[in-house]
Amino acid sequence: MPVKLAERRATTPSPAAKSDRDLVQGCLKYREEDWALLVDKYKSLIYSIPFRYGFSREEAADIFQSVCLDLIQELPKLRDPQALPKWLMQVTAHKCFHRKAFNNRMVSRDDEDVAIPETSEPAQAEINLFEIEEEQMLREAMASLAPRCRDLVHMLFFEEPKRPYQQVAASLGLATGSIGLLRQKCLDHLRKRLDELGFA
Numbered sequence: 001m002p003v004k005l006a007e008r009r010a011t012t013p014s015p016a017a018k019s020d021r022d023l024v025q026g027c028l029k030y031r032e033e034d035w036a037l038l039v040d041k042y043k044s045l046i047y048s049i050p051f052r053y054g055f056s057r058e059e060a061a062d063i064f065q066s067v068c069l070d071l072i073q074e075l076p077k078l079r080d081p082q083a084l085p086k087w088l089m090q091v092t093a094h095k096c097f098h099r100k101a102f103n104n105r106m107v108s109r110d111d112e113d114v115a116i117p118e119t120s121e122p123a124q125a126e127i128n129l130f131e132i133e134e135e136q137m138l139r140e141a142m143a144s145l146a147p148r149c150r151d152l153v154h155m156l157f158f159e160e161p162k163r164p165y166q167q168v169a170a171s172l173g174l175a176t177g178s179i180g181l182l183r184q185k186c187l188d189h190l191r192k193r194l195d196e197l198g199f200a
Helices: 005-010 020-028 032-052 057-077 081-110 129-144 147-157 165-172 176-197
Strands: none
Touching: 020 032, 020 057, 020 081, 032 057, 032 081, 032 129, 057 081, 081 129, 129 147, 129 176, 147 165, 147 176, 165 176
C-alpha cells in the first residue's frame, strides 16, 4: 500500500518548529541542522524576488547563493532575528536591481541604438516588497500547521485543478464527511497564526 501524503510529510521537520531567534543562535554555534532549517524557511522568499524581476532559474540560483553568503557573514551582526525576513528581502532586491542594471548596460553596449533609462529604484510593477512579505507570512503560517492540516489546506486552496473532497479524503486517509469540519478547524488555526504574524 502506498504511503499517504500526510504520513510522508509528518516525518519531515518543519522550519517553523523553531523560532528565528533559535535558528540564528544555532547557526552562530555552527549547528548545520539549524542552518539547513533557516535556509529552507526562507528559500522561497529569496527565490521569489529574482523571479519577479524576470531572471532565469540559473540567475535566481546565483542570486540565492550570493544572498546566503551575505547571510552567513552578517548573522553575527544581526541584533533582532525578527528583522531577518525584511533584511533578506532588502538584500535580495538590491542584488536583483543591480544585476538587472548591469545586464541592461551589457545590452546597451552590444546595441548602441537601444536606449535604456537609468533609474535609481526598481519599478513598482517589478517588485513589491510588501506583497512579498505577506506571501512569506502565509508560508510561515502554513508551515506552523499540523501536517494533516497543511496538506488539507494545500490541496483545497493551492492546487490547480481543484480536487473534489472525495480525492482529498482518500489522500489523507479520512472519511469524506469529515473534510468539512477539519477544513474549518485548519482555517481557524491558519487565521490565528496569520494574525500573530501581523498579516494585513
